[in-house]
Amino acid sequence: MIDKRSSRRDFIRTAAAGTSAALFPLPGLAQNAGGRVVVVGGGFAGATCARALKRLDPRINVTLVEASSTFTACPFSNDVIAVQRDIAAQRFDYKKVAADGVTMAFGTASGADPQARTVTLADGTRISYDRLVLAPAVDIRWDALPGYTEAAAEIMPHAWKAGEQTLLLRRQLEAMEDGGLVVISAPANPYRCPPGPYERASLIAYYLKIKKPRSKVLVLDAKDAFSKQRLFQDAWKELYGDRIEWVSLSNGGKVTSVEPATKTFVTDFDRHTAAVANVIPPQKAARIAEVAGVTDRTGWCPVDPVTFESRLVPGIHVLGDAAIAGAVPKSAFAANAVAKICAAAVARLLRGEAPAVPKFVNTCYSLAAPDYGFSVAGVYQPASGQWLEVEGAGGISPADAPRVVRSQEAKFAHGWFNTITAEVFG
Ligand SMILES: Cc1cc2nc3c(=O)[nH]c(=O)nc-3n(C[C@H](O)[C@H](O)[C@H](O)COP(=O)(O)OP(=O)(O)OC[C@H]3O[C@@H](n4cnc5c(N)ncnc54)[C@H](O)[C@@H]3O)c2cc1C
Numbered sequence: 289m290i291d292k293r294s295s296r297r298d299f300i301r302t303a304a305a306g307t308s309a310a311l312f313p314l315p316g317l318a319q320n321a322g323g324r325v326v327v328v329g330g331g332f333a334g335a336t337c338a339r340a341l342k343r344l345d346p347r348i349n350v351t352l353v354e355a356s357s358t359f360t361a362c363p364f365s366n367d368v369i370a371v372q373r374d375i376a377a378q379r380f381d382y383k384k385v386a387a388d389g390v391t392m393a394f395g396t397a398s399g400a401d402p403q404a405r406t407v408t409l410a411d412g413t414r415i416s417y418d419r420l421v422l423a424p425a426v427d428i429r430w431d432a433l434p435g436y437t438e439a440a441a442e443i444m445p446h447a448w449k450a451g452e453q454t455l456l457l458r459r460q461l462e463a464m465e466d467g468g469l470v471v472i473s474a475p476a477n478p479y480r481c482p483p484g485p486y487e488r489a490s491l492i493a494y495y496l497k498i499k500k501p502r503s504k505v506l507v508l509d510a511k512d513a514f515s516k517q518r519l520f521q522d523a524w525k526e527l528y529g530d531r532i533e534w535v536s537l538s539n540g541g542k543v544t545s546v547e548p549a550t551k552t553f554v555t556d557f558d559r560h561t562a563a564v565a566n567v568i569p570p571q572k573a574a575r576i577a578e579v580a581g582v583t584d585r586t587g588w589c590p591v592d593p594v595t596f597e598s599r600l601v602p603g604i605h606v607l608g609d610a611a612i613a614g615a616v617p618k619s620a621f622a623a624n625a626v627a628k629i630c631a632a633a634v635a636r637l638l639r640g641e642a643p644a645v646p647k648f649v650n651t652c653y654s655l656a657a658p659d660y661g662f663s664v665a666g667v668y669q670p671a672s673g674q675w676l677e678v679e680g681a682g683g684i685s686p687a688d689a690p691r692v693v694r695s696q697e698a699k700f701a702h703g704w705f706n707t708i709t710a711e712v713f714g
Contacts, residue, residue, distance in 0.1 A: 322347025323638035326407050326417040328397040328576055330354030330382060332361075333608030333623035334423030335712045338390045340631035348638065351391040351415055353407065357381065359713065362481065363620050363705055365450040369458045370491035371499075372658050378450055380713035397424075400580035402601045419634050421596075422582065422589070423607040423627070424574035425449075426480050426618075429587065432570040434545035443548040444565035447488075448480065460564045461495060467502040468563025471553055473543040475570045476510040478588065480609045480618040483515040483654045485568050490520065490656040493528040506560060507534045508553055509541040516654055516664055518687055523656035523694075543567075573610035580604055588612035593670035595633040595643050596626060605630050614674035615666070622650040622668075624708055645670060647678075653701035660691070661698035 322345050327338045330352050338352040359380045367373035386392045393415065399408035400420060407415045428446060430437060436444070447457040461470070470492055474485035489507050496503040513536075514520075524532045535541035540557035547554065551565040572578075572587030582589045582598040589606040590599040591613050598604045607630055608623035616622050625648040633643035651665040662685035667678040685697060 322349060323418040324349045324351070324416060325419050325421060325634060325638075326351045326353060326415050327421040327423060328353045328400075328407065329423035329425060329574075329608070329610075330359060330385070330392075331423060331425055331608065331623070332620040332708070332712055333425075333627045334421065335359070335382070335385055336624045336627035337421050337423065337607060337631045337634075339385055339388050339712075340628045341635060342389045344631055344635040345638075346389060348635065349391070350389070351393050351417075352382070352385060353393045353395065353397045353409065353415070354382065355394075355396045357394050360450040360454075361620070361705075361709060362448075362450045362484075364702075365447070365454045366484070366488045366491045367655070367658065368450075368454050369447060369461065369488065370495040371458060371462065372491065372495070375451075375455060378454075380709060382713070384714055397576045398579070400576065400604070402581065402603060405603060417603075418638060419603055419605065420580075421605045421607060421630065421634065422577055422580060422610060423623070424576050425609040426571040427574045429570040429572050433543065433567070435548060436546050436567055436569050437548075440546065440548040441567070444546060444551055444562075444567045446567055446569055448484075448568055448571070457564070457566055461492065464500065464503065464563045466500040468500070469560075470496070470503065470505045470564045470566070471551075471560050471562035472505065472507050472566045472568065473546075473553055474507060474509045474511065474514070474568050476537075476542075478612065478618065479568070479571045482617065483520075483652060485509075486514055486516070486520045487654045487656070488566070488568075489532050489534075490523065490527075490654075491658070493524070493531045494657045497528060497531065503563075504530075505532045506562075507532065507541075508543050508555060508560065509534060509536055510543070511541075512536045512538050515652075516662060516684065519662045519685060520654070520656060522687060523660060523662075527657055527660065573606075577606060577610050582606055586612065593673065593675045594645055595637065596630040597633075605634060615668060615677045616675045617650055617652060617666075619650060619652050620708060621652060621704070622648070624712060625650065651704070653697065653704060655698055655701060656694075657698075659698050660694040661696075661701045662689075662694065663697055663700070 395409040398410045445457040447453040545554045551562045553560045596605045609618045629646040647669045653663045664684045667681035
């Protein structure tokens with residue numbers, strides 16, 4: 289976590305050197321010709337949106353509120369868990385974002401007043417906006433799985449927010465004795481990164497095959513089907529034999545409670561005690577979205593598909609994993625794509641112009657081993673007030689592709705990560 293006092297000093301210094309209008313609701317703010325946009329959350333969606341706004345119209349006064357001065361990316365964090373990659377490769381700073389003229393405000397946004405059009409930070413700083421973009425991603429629903437509390441996550445990590453949790457799960461795997469059982473529980477939809485639990489199971493199995501050959505992975509699932517299922521299951525058979533066992537919802541895979549003291553997963557039919565327990569719990573839009581009033585009873589944020597403006601609170605746009613927008617996947621690829629669409633819409637709305645109707649592509653890569661990848665791609669457009677996938681426009685990797693193709697797709701996956709992080713943070 290950042291030092292609040294120094295972050296506030298840094299914020300004021302940055303603001304004073306650059307676009308000070310965003311700091312407090314001073315009378316002079318109204319004179320800013322381009323308008324004021326505050327973006328909360330400097331991840332794949334928020335940082336992209338902030339930079340895109342500045343590029344579209346340098347007169348717009350853009351402030352990016354981010355809780356941490358270092359961003360730790362989730363894509364490829366499964367490789368970190370499987371001891372194939374250093375966490376340093378996941379970390380990025382905001383120097384280049386600030387160099388684009390975005391005012392960085394390091395701190396946690398704790399309140400938003402849609403009437404007064406202000407955002408409040410945990411240290412009391414208040415920032416005025418004409419339009420607010422929320423891109424804070426997800427929080428864990430701590431009340432949804434009996435036994436799974438913040439304290440339990442220190443014993444049975446979720447590792448669904450990259451950083452300390454990622455390293456904790458990795459350390460537990462490294463410390464586990466050969467022969468130990470790794471149990472992963474996967475939630476019902478929707479949650480961030482639908483193929484993520486299965487990529488994680490694959491890469492953990494890869495690690496076990498090399499380092500702990502008597503160990504196995506058990507996946508307990510609250511679903512009967514999952515993203516890229518056939519590709520994953522074929523790869524599991526080919527690469528890991530019976531090392532990965534997947535238990536579907538219909539076969540009693542849904543975890544109904546956990547017991548951290550013994551790392552036990554309880555289902556309707558069974559109890560499974562793990563040597564290493566990874567609980568991927570139910571999720572919801574992060575807290576600031578709830579505080580701002582843009583979540584509905586599902587816990588997610590319904591948005592207009594053209595502008596990403598909240599359907600519940602005018603003047604607030606929601607992007608990335610926090611939003612629920614028809615078929616838009618909760619992926620970094622999609623977060624980056626829709627952030628540019630939202631930035632274009634916000635820039636036009638600030639000028640009093642009508643936003644253009646957008647379209648975008650999402651490609652989602654997964655690894656079944658470090659050199660074994662596959663992907664699914666989709667094209668999305670708004671129709672009947674929702675984002676729908678354009679039929680016949682996407683595609684999935686062929687089921688019977690030779691290993692050389694899988695190996696190429698793994699390289700494409702790395703290429704995608706390098707390109708997107710260079711665009712967002714570089
Ligand atoms: C294990 C795993 C693997 C994944 N692999 C892939 C992949 O291969 N490809 C892919 O496309 N996607 C992948 N994803 C999904 C991807 O990480 C998310 O979809 C993406 O990060 C969403 O972007 P976002 O901007 O909404 O959220 P994030 O990128 O998580 O950014 C949210 C930011 O908001 C900040 N924040 C939150 N609340 C506040 C607040 N109140 N005040 C200030 N700041 C705040 C956080 O600090 C964070 O920096 C993976 C996810 C996981 C968990």
